[in-house]
Amino acid sequence: MSDSRQDQLDADSSISTFTSALWFNAALGIGFFGAFLILRKTRPQTYSPRTYATPIEKRPPTISNGTVKWMWDIFQISDDELIRTMGLDRFMILKFLRMGLVTFFTFSLLAIPILFPLNIINQLDSPGLNLLTIGNIRDSNRTWAHVVLSMVLTGGLIYYTFYETRKYLVLRRAYLMSDEYRNSVMARTLYVPSIPKDVNTVDNLKRIFSKFPGGVRHVWLNRDLKDLPDQVGERQQNVCNLETVITKVILASYKHSNKENLGQTKVGGEEGGFVIPQKLRPTHRVKPGFLPFGLPFVGRKVDSIDFYNDEIARLNEEIQAKQRGIKNLHQRNSAFIEFHYQSAAQMAAQTLIHHTELQMAPRYIQIAPSDIIWENMNIKSFERLIRRMVSISVTTAIIIFWAIPVVFVQSISSLDSLSKILPFLSAVNNMGPTAVGIIQGILPAVALAILISLVPIIFTYLSKLEGIPQKSFVDLSVLHKYFFFQFIDVVLVSTIAGGILQTLPQLIENPTTIINILAENLPKASTFFITFVMLQATNSTGQAILQLVPYLLSFVMPIFSTTPRDIYKQKTTLPGISIGTLIPSHSVIFVLGIEYSTIAPLILPFVILFFCLNYFVYLYQFLYVYEMEYETGGRAFPRSIRHIYIGMFTWQLTMIGLMAVRGNEALGQLVVMIIVLCISIGALVLYDKSFKPLFKYLPMDSFEDNETDITLEPAHEHGYLNTLNMNKNADHVDNKAKVQHMEMGSEGHGTPYSTSPSTQDSSDNNGNNDAGTTTATQTAGSEYVRQRINGAFPEKTMMDGTTTTTNKEEDVADAEILYHQILSKLTDQVAKHHQHQEPDHDNAKDPVIANAVSQLYATEAYMHPAAYDTQPPVWLPQDELGITDAELAELKTRKIYALDSHATAFRNKQEKGKVEIDEQTLIVEQKGVPGSLPAPGTHLSYFQNYVRTVVDNVNFFAAMGGNGNFLATAFGG
Structure with a gap:
C-alpha cells in the first residue's frame, strides 16, 4: 500500500478522476447517440442527404427505418458496394479504422491478461492507476514480458502494414484501370510545369511527347487571363443578385395586391395591367470604385433590377470579347498534354524530358480539371523548391512555438506546482475552489482551443503557397503537417512538459536526476491520455454523428433561401470532409495506442472503443452524409501507414529509455529493444523501396499489348x-463529364469498378x-x-x-x-x-x-x-401577376439568358407569397439547375469539417485541464 497520507490522497484523486471521467463520457456518448437515434428519421437533409442529393449511380443502399436494424444493415454492405458508393478515398479511411480495431483488439487479448498481473502483484504499490503501468514494476526480470510483447506487436504491425498496402495497391490498380476512369481525359493527361520559353509551343510539345505510344491528342497552353476570372465571378454574382431582387418583388407584390385587392393583372401598365408600385421597386447604392466594400449612404443610388440587367449585359459582351481573344494573352510556363493512350501518359510522367536541370519537372498525372489550382500554373520548379523550404520552415516554427501555449496550459492547470516556482501565484489558491477550478480547467482549454483552431487554416495556406497544382494534394500536404503538429504538441510535449513541470522543483535542486525523474513520470502520463482517448471515443464520435449544428441550421437556413437557386443549393448542400484534418485525428490515437500498449495496457480497451465507434460513425457518414470534392485514389492511406511507423519508433525509443534507467538489471531487454528498433527502421526503408513508385504510377504490365484509343473517334x-x-x-x-463523375468517386455498379449494363x-x-x-x-x-x-x-x-x-x-x-x-x-x-x-x-x-x-x-x-464559361441562366419563378414574364421579355431584348422552368411563386393558405421548386425533377431525378450543366456531385460546405476540427481540439484541452487538479495527480505532483 502507499507509504504516506499524500500518496493515498494522490491515489484516491487519480482513481476518482478516472472514474468520474468514465461515467461522464459514457453518459455523454449515450446521450449523443440516443439523440441521433431519435432524430435520424426526422431530418433526411441532415442525416441522409446522399440518398437523394448525389448522382443516381452513387446513391447508397436503402436501409431499414427501424431504431436498431439499420445498424445491422450498414454492416452487411459489401466492400464493392462501399467503393461504388463512396469512392476509394473514403473507403481507405474506413480501412485504416479497421486496421486500428483489429490491431488493438488482437493485442489486447494477448497483452492484458499477461501484463496486468505482472505489473500489480508484489511490486511497488504505486498510487492510483499507476499501479497498472510498467512504472510499478520493481523486479526488472518481469520487464522481459513487456519486451517480448513489444516484439510481437512490432512484427504484427510490420506484417499488417505490408499486407494491407498490397491489398490497397490491387484496389488502386483496379480503380485506375476501370473502364470509367480509362475513358476519362484525366487518365491520359500530363501536367508539365516549368517549360522553357523556346519549348513552350504546341508544335514543340507535340514533337517531344509524340515519341510516346499513340502520340499526342491535345495540348492546352496555360495563359494569364488577367481579370477575366474576376469578371466571370462578378457576372455570376450579378445573376444571383438579380434573381434575389426580382423574387423579392414578386413576393412583395403578392402581399401588396392582397391589400389593394387588384385581382389578376399583368405587369407593364397596359389596360388592366398590374403596375409594380414604385415603393416596391428595389434600390441599392453602388460601391464607389476606390472602396473595397460598400458603406451605408455612400455611392449613387440605383434601381436594382435595371442596374443588374445592365451589368449582366455589359459583362456578357466584355467576357465574350475576351474569350475570343484568349489566343493573344500571355502564356504561362506550363501546359497540359493529353495522349491517345493511358500508358503513354504514365511513361511520360516517369521519363527524363529536358536536358536542363529542374525544367519540365516534376510532372503530374491524374489531375482532374476541377482539382486544378489555376493560381499555381506559373510557378517554376526552382521557385517551387524555395517555396517548399519556406513552408516547411514556417510549419516547424509553428509546431515549436505552439508548444509554448501547450506548456502554459499545463502550468495553469497545475497551480499548486506552479506556485512553488512562482510564489506570488499562491494567492490565486485563496480565491475559492470554484474560481480556481475555472482558472485551472475551463479558461486555458477554451483559449487554447480557439488558438489551435487556426492551425489547419495556416497549414492549408502554406501548402497552397508551396505551388502544389492540385487541391487534393494540398489536402494531403496538410495531412502530414497537422499530424506532426498533433504528434509533437499533443503527444510528446504534453507528456514531457507535464513530467518536467511536476518535478521542476526537484530538477532545480538536482539537474542530474532528469533521466530518472522522467522515466518515473512517463508512465504516469498515461492516466491523462487514457482520459483523452476516452473523451475522443465518446464525445467526438457522438458529436460527429449527431450533427447538432447542421440540424439546427436546417431549420434556420430555409428562412434565408428566397430564390429558386438558393432553395436548390440549400436542399442539395452536403457537408464536406477534409482528409487533411480527419485522418490525423485517427492516426494520433493509433500512435497513443502503440505508445502505451506495453507501458500502460489499460489504454487498450479505450483505443478499441475509439476505433470501433469511429468506424461505425464514419461508415454511416460516408455512406449517407459526407461528400468529397475530389478523388485521389486513396493516396492518403500510405501516409497514414507512415504515421504508424512514426508511432512505433517513438514507442520503441520510450521502451529503450525505460530499460536504460534500470541499468544492468535490464541490459538484455535494452539490447533486444534496440534490435527491434533497427528492424522497424529497416522495414520502413523496405516499405518505401517496395511500394512508393506504385503509389504514383501504373506498372506497364497493367496495360494490354494492343491498347486502343478508347475515347471519341481518333x-x-x-x-x-x-x-x-x-x-x-x-x-x-463527352470525356469531361466522365472526368467530373470520377472526381466525385463514382465507380459504377456491381463490382467496384465495373460498368453497369x-x-x-x-x-x-x-x-x-x-x-x-x-x-x-x-x-x-x-x-x-x-x-x-x-x-x-x-x-x-x-x-x-x-x-x-x-x-x-x-x-x-x-x-x-x-x-x-x-x-x-x-x-x-x-x-x-x-x-x-x-x-x-x-x-x-x-x-x-x-x-x-x-x-x-x-x-x-x-x-x-x-x-469558356457562358452566362448562367437567370432562373426566376413563375408567378400569377406576370412579373417574371415581363422580366424575361426584357432580358431577351438584352440577349441575357433567362428562364422560369421548374419553379413557382404562389400564395399559400395565409395569402403570403412562397417559392417552391420541382424537387422530384431537379434533385431526385438529378436534372439540376435548369439550363446549367449538372455538377459532378453537389455544392460542398466545409463548415462541418471545420467545426469537427475545433471540437477535437476543445476535447483535448478540456481533457487536459477540465478536471481541476487532474494533471497534478496524473504526473505525480
Whole structure:
C-alpha cells in the first residue's frame, strides 16, 4: 500500500478522476447517440442527404427505418458496394479504422491478461492507476514480458502494414484501370510545369511527347487571363443578385395586391395591367470604385433590377470579347498534354524530358480539371523548391512555438506546482475552489482551443503557397503537417512538459536526476491520455454523428433561401470532409495506442472503443452524409501507414529509455529493444523501396499489348468536325463529364469498378434511348448541349471563331484552335435551323450538334473555366401577376439568358407569397439547375469539417485541464 497520507490522497484523486471521467463520457456518448437515434428519421437533409442529393449511380443502399436494424444493415454492405458508393478515398479511411480495431483488439487479448498481473502483484504499490503501468514494476526480470510483447506487436504491425498496402495497391490498380476512369481525359493527361520559353509551343510539345505510344491528342497552353476570372465571378454574382431582387418583388407584390385587392393583372401598365408600385421597386447604392466594400449612404443610388440587367449585359459582351481573344494573352510556363493512350501518359510522367536541370519537372498525372489550382500554373520548379523550404520552415516554427501555449496550459492547470516556482501565484489558491477550478480547467482549454483552431487554416495556406497544382494534394500536404503538429504538441510535449513541470522543483535542486525523474513520470502520463482517448471515443464520435449544428441550421437556413437557386443549393448542400484534418485525428490515437500498449495496457480497451465507434460513425457518414470534392485514389492511406511507423519508433525509443534507467538489471531487454528498433527502421526503408513508385504510377504490365484509343473517334482518322455516328459514340458523349463523375468517386455498379449494363449504349441514331433509361453521362451531355446553345447563342447571336483556320483538321493538337473551330461549326449549325425557321427543332438531339458539343466539351477539359464559361441562366419563378414574364421579355431584348422552368411563386393558405421548386425533377431525378450543366456531385460546405476540427481540439484541452487538479495527480505532483 502507499507509504504516506499524500500518496493515498494522490491515489484516491487519480482513481476518482478516472472514474468520474468514465461515467461522464459514457453518459455523454449515450446521450449523443440516443439523440441521433431519435432524430435520424426526422431530418433526411441532415442525416441522409446522399440518398437523394448525389448522382443516381452513387446513391447508397436503402436501409431499414427501424431504431436498431439499420445498424445491422450498414454492416452487411459489401466492400464493392462501399467503393461504388463512396469512392476509394473514403473507403481507405474506413480501412485504416479497421486496421486500428483489429490491431488493438488482437493485442489486447494477448497483452492484458499477461501484463496486468505482472505489473500489480508484489511490486511497488504505486498510487492510483499507476499501479497498472510498467512504472510499478520493481523486479526488472518481469520487464522481459513487456519486451517480448513489444516484439510481437512490432512484427504484427510490420506484417499488417505490408499486407494491407498490397491489398490497397490491387484496389488502386483496379480503380485506375476501370473502364470509367480509362475513358476519362484525366487518365491520359500530363501536367508539365516549368517549360522553357523556346519549348513552350504546341508544335514543340507535340514533337517531344509524340515519341510516346499513340502520340499526342491535345495540348492546352496555360495563359494569364488577367481579370477575366474576376469578371466571370462578378457576372455570376450579378445573376444571383438579380434573381434575389426580382423574387423579392414578386413576393412583395403578392402581399401588396392582397391589400389593394387588384385581382389578376399583368405587369407593364397596359389596360388592366398590374403596375409594380414604385415603393416596391428595389434600390441599392453602388460601391464607389476606390472602396473595397460598400458603406451605408455612400455611392449613387440605383434601381436594382435595371442596374443588374445592365451589368449582366455589359459583362456578357466584355467576357465574350475576351474569350475570343484568349489566343493573344500571355502564356504561362506550363501546359497540359493529353495522349491517345493511358500508358503513354504514365511513361511520360516517369521519363527524363529536358536536358536542363529542374525544367519540365516534376510532372503530374491524374489531375482532374476541377482539382486544378489555376493560381499555381506559373510557378517554376526552382521557385517551387524555395517555396517548399519556406513552408516547411514556417510549419516547424509553428509546431515549436505552439508548444509554448501547450506548456502554459499545463502550468495553469497545475497551480499548486506552479506556485512553488512562482510564489506570488499562491494567492490565486485563496480565491475559492470554484474560481480556481475555472482558472485551472475551463479558461486555458477554451483559449487554447480557439488558438489551435487556426492551425489547419495556416497549414492549408502554406501548402497552397508551396505551388502544389492540385487541391487534393494540398489536402494531403496538410495531412502530414497537422499530424506532426498533433504528434509533437499533443503527444510528446504534453507528456514531457507535464513530467518536467511536476518535478521542476526537484530538477532545480538536482539537474542530474532528469533521466530518472522522467522515466518515473512517463508512465504516469498515461492516466491523462487514457482520459483523452476516452473523451475522443465518446464525445467526438457522438458529436460527429449527431450533427447538432447542421440540424439546427436546417431549420434556420430555409428562412434565408428566397430564390429558386438558393432553395436548390440549400436542399442539395452536403457537408464536406477534409482528409487533411480527419485522418490525423485517427492516426494520433493509433500512435497513443502503440505508445502505451506495453507501458500502460489499460489504454487498450479505450483505443478499441475509439476505433470501433469511429468506424461505425464514419461508415454511416460516408455512406449517407459526407461528400468529397475530389478523388485521389486513396493516396492518403500510405501516409497514414507512415504515421504508424512514426508511432512505433517513438514507442520503441520510450521502451529503450525505460530499460536504460534500470541499468544492468535490464541490459538484455535494452539490447533486444534496440534490435527491434533497427528492424522497424529497416522495414520502413523496405516499405518505401517496395511500394512508393506504385503509389504514383501504373506498372506497364497493367496495360494490354494492343491498347486502343478508347475515347471519341481518333482525330487523326476522322477529324473533329466530321459528323459522327451517335449510336457508336453515345456511351462517350463527352470525356469531361466522365472526368467530373470520377472526381466525385463514382465507380459504377456491381463490382467496384465495373460498368453497369445500364450505362451501356442504347441510343439510336437520333439520340433516342431505346431502353427507356438515360445514363448520367448522357444526361450531362444533353444538358450541356442545351446550355451551350441557349447560353452562348440566346438570340441567334453568332460567336466569332476568327482565331483559327486550318486545312488539316486531323492534324490539330492545339486545344484552343480546335475549340474555336468547333464553336464556329456549332454556331453555323444553330444558325441554319433559325434560317430555315425550325423553332421546334430539338438541337439537343441533332446528331451534328450533339457531336460538335461533345467534342467542344473535350477541348474545354483543361482550359481555365473562365475561358469558356457562358452566362448562367437567370432562373426566376413563375408567378400569377406576370412579373417574371415581363422580366424575361426584357432580358431577351438584352440577349441575357433567362428562364422560369421548374419553379413557382404562389400564395399559400395565409395569402403570403412562397417559392417552391420541382424537387422530384431537379434533385431526385438529378436534372439540376435548369439550363446549367449538372455538377459532378453537389455544392460542398466545409463548415462541418471545420467545426469537427475545433471540437477535437476543445476535447483535448478540456481533457487536459477540465478536471481541476487532474494533471497534478496524473504526473505525480
